[in-house]
Amino acid sequence: MAPHHNNSLVHLVAELPDLGACAFVYNELTRSLNDPSASMESFGKIIEKDPGLMAKLLRLANSAFFGYPSSIKTLDEALIIIGIQQVRDLVASTTVVEYFKDVASEWVNMRSFWEHSLACGIAARILAGYRRNWNPEQSFAAGLMHDLGRLILFMKKPTEIAEVFQMSKGRYEPMYLIERQVLGYDHAELGGVLLECWNFPSSLVNAVRHHHDPMKAGQDSADAGLVHLGDILAHAMEFGSSGEKHVPPCESQVRSKLGLGTEVLRSSMVEIDRQFDDVVEMFLHDNL
Amino acid sequence: MPKIDVVDVKEGMVIAADVFNLNGQLLMPKGITIAEKHVWLLKSWGVQQLEVEKTGQDDANVSTQITEEEAKLFEGQLREIFGEIKEDELWAKHLFDLCLERKVLKAKGMYGAAS
Numbered sequence: 001m002a003p004h005h006n007n008s009l010v011h012l013v014a015e016l017p018d019l020g021a022c023a024f025v026y027n028e029l030t031r032s033l034n035d036p037s038a039s040m041e042s043f044g045k046i047i048e049k050d051p052g053l054m055a056k057l058l059r060l061a062n063s064a065f066f067g068y069p070s071s072i073k074t075l076d077e078a079l080i081i082i083g084i085q086q087v088r089d090l091v092a093s094t095t096v097v098e099y100f101k102d103v104a105s106e107w108v109n110m111r112s113f114w115e116h117s118l119a120c121g122i123a124a125r126i127l128a129g130y131r132r133n134w135n136p137e138q139s140f141a142a143g144l145m146h147d148l149g150r151l152i153l154f155m156k157k158p159t160e161i162a163e164v165f166q167m168s169k170g171r172y173e174p175m176y177l178i179e180r181q182v183l184g185y186d187h188a189e190l191g192g193v194l195l196e197c198w199n200f201p202s203s204l205v206n207a208v209r210h211h212h213d214p215m216k217a218g219q220d221s222a223d224a225g226l227v228h229l230g231d232i233l234a235h236a237m238e239f240g241s242s243g244e245k246h247v248p249p250c251e252s253q254v255r256s257k258l259g260l261g262t263e264v265l266r267s268s269m270v271e272i273d274r275q276f277d278d279v280v281e282m283f284l285h286d287n288l
Numbered sequence: 289m290p291k292i293d294v295v296d297v298k299e300g301m302v303i304a305a306d307v308f309n310l311n312g313q314l315l316m317p318k319g320i321t322i323a324e325k326h327v328w329l330l331k332s333w334g335v336q337q338l339e340v341e342k343t344g345q346d347d348a349n350v351s352t353q354i355t356e357e358e359a360k361l362f363e364g365q366l367r368e369i370f371g372e373i374k375e376d377e378l379w380a381k382h383l384f385d386l387c388l389e390r391k392v393l394k395a396k397g398m399y400g401a402a403s
Contacts, residue, residue, distance in 0.1 A: 172371045235369065236387050247370050247380075255379060262382040269386060273399070 009185060009193040012156055019198050022099045025050050029088040043084050044075045047091075056094055056282060057087065063278040065122075082137075089137040092200065093121070093144045097283050105154040107165050108243050111284065113151070115240030117144050118279050119272065124230030126271050130264050131222070142207035142223060143230045147242040149191030149208075157183065165243065175244045176212050188212050214254050225254040237269060239276065291337050294330050299323055302341040309333045354392055362391045 028046040032038040047054050054075055061072040061082060072078050079087055103110065121143030128139035153161045164178050171178075176186040192209025196202075206220035207227045214224035228251065234240070235247040255261065299322055307316045307330070315333055316326065322340075330338070366387055373380045393399040 232383070236383050237390070238369065245369070250377075250379060252379070262379055265383055265386055269390060273390075 006189075006193065009190055010197065012152065012190070013194045013197050015156065016152065016194075019095075019099060022095050023198070025053060026088065026091045026095050029084070029091060033085060033088060040076065040079060040084075043079055043087075047075055047087075052286075053091065053094060057090060060090065060279075060282050063282060064275045065279055065282075083135070086135055086137040089135065089141045089204075092204075093137075093141045094283065096141075096145055096148065100148070100151050103151050103155060105151075105161075107154070107161065108150075108241065112240040113147070113242045114284055115280060116234050116242045117147055117240075118283060119234035119237065119239030119276060120144070120146055120227065120230040122230075122272050122275050122279055123233040123268065124226040126268050126275075127226050127229055127258070127260060127264070130260060130268070131226075131258060133226075138201070138204055139207070139223065139226045139230075142204050142211075142227050145191065145195065145204075146208050146211045146227050146231060147187060147191065148194055149187030149189065150242050152190055152194060153179075153183075153187060168243075168245075172246055174212070174246070174248055176248075186212070212248065213251070215251060215257070221254075222258060225251075225258050228254055229258070229260070233268065233272065237272065291339050293337055294327075294335050297322060297327055297330065297338065297340070299327070304339040304341045307335060307338050309335070354395060358395065359392065362395070363388060366391065 025046055029043060032042055032046065047057065057078060058072065058075065060066070061068070061078045066082070068081065072081060082090075097114065105113075121140040124143035125136045125140035128136035133139065150161075153164075160182050164175060164182050167178050167182070168175050176188060179186040188209055188211050192205050195205045195208055203220045203223045206217045207223035210217035210220070210224035211227040211231055214221050214228045217224035228248075232247055232250050235244065301322045303316055303318050303320045303322065305318050306314055309315050310333075315329065315335070320326070366384060370380070370384055373384060390399060
């Protein structure tokens with residue numbers, strides 16, 4: 001994408017309300033993660049400042065999402081078993097859903113938008129597990145956030161997005177290509193700029209930015225590839241929609257890059273179905 | 289007729305062949321619809337397997353359980369979402385088939401049971 005686009009996108013993103021208050025816990029956790037003297041207790045103390053978030057994390061830890069055989073009763077247990085960085089990335093996911101919960105659009109039902117996003121996150125996380133990635137929660141976060149750019153378009157570019165939706169009627173052309181025609185950029189690029197401005201890790205930024213062209217993500221192409229496949233599965237399994245009505249085309253190189261063949265499809269789908277209701281309940285029940 | 293293990297026997301299934309105990313005594317004649325007490329009876333007599341009529345629970349006969357029209361409808365819905373899949377796109381084809389199978393099983397309330 002040309003740099004002048006990037007500049008105007010940064011301006012667009014800067015018009016949004018500050019993430020600050022919502023991201024307090026996330027930022028504190030990140031600070032402590034970078035502080036070698038931080039103790040396990042200090043992480044728990046940060047999360048305890050937000051009781052709603054703490055309850056949500058414990059519910060998530062005890063759901064089909066993790067599928068642990070015994071119950072996790074305290075935050076300290078959750079931090080040890082799930083991992084601190086992993087918990088931090090789950091906090092990022094809940095924070096972002098909270099931040100955007102009041103967005104409305106005449107084009108997309110918001111519950112449907114988040115169902116699609118959550119399904120993509122669940123799928124990316126499960127596929128990351130097959131690859132034995134050390135932090136599948138970041139793949140979940142990236143999947144969950146992959147279409148945030150479209151929410152910004154709903155908020156900030158209503159005329160253009162209306163044109164995109166009109167043009168996409170009765171056509172199989174992927175919507176992100178129509179966005180590029182109308183706007184000169186697409187929702188993936190815009191989402192990447194947003195997450196960059198919010199100082200999310202670059203692997204997460206690139207996974208979102210390149211979820212339609214993962215092989216262009218350089219050293220983060222595997223992260224982007226997982227979201228790419230997660231998006232395809234979420235569409236194919238008909239979990240909600242962020243506006244796109246069709247299964248996006250799959251880049252064949254991605255599957256060999258990830259080492260994921262057809263043999264993982266069936267078990268992944270079963271696992272996605274097993275987790276979906278729990279995760280939706282957890283993330284959307286207070287919000288939508 | 290499919291033979292199933294007694295642990296998989298459920299209420300509402302129809303017995304397809306006479307069931308005998310180990311001494312050769314008739315326990316249940318064919319044609320009986322299984323109720324809760326029958327399950328208990330079969331287990332207490334140590335019956336291991338029995339033949340049942342095709343039922344909704346029988347996943348070996350999935351394709352016979354929904355009408356051709358319904359199957360076409362599901363396939364059409366998925367084609368609409370997937371668009372054209374080219375001959376050499378094996379991955380997409382496989383995904384399509386799995387999604388169709390899932391849709392059919394879900395419609396019959398059997399999804400997850402077979403997996």
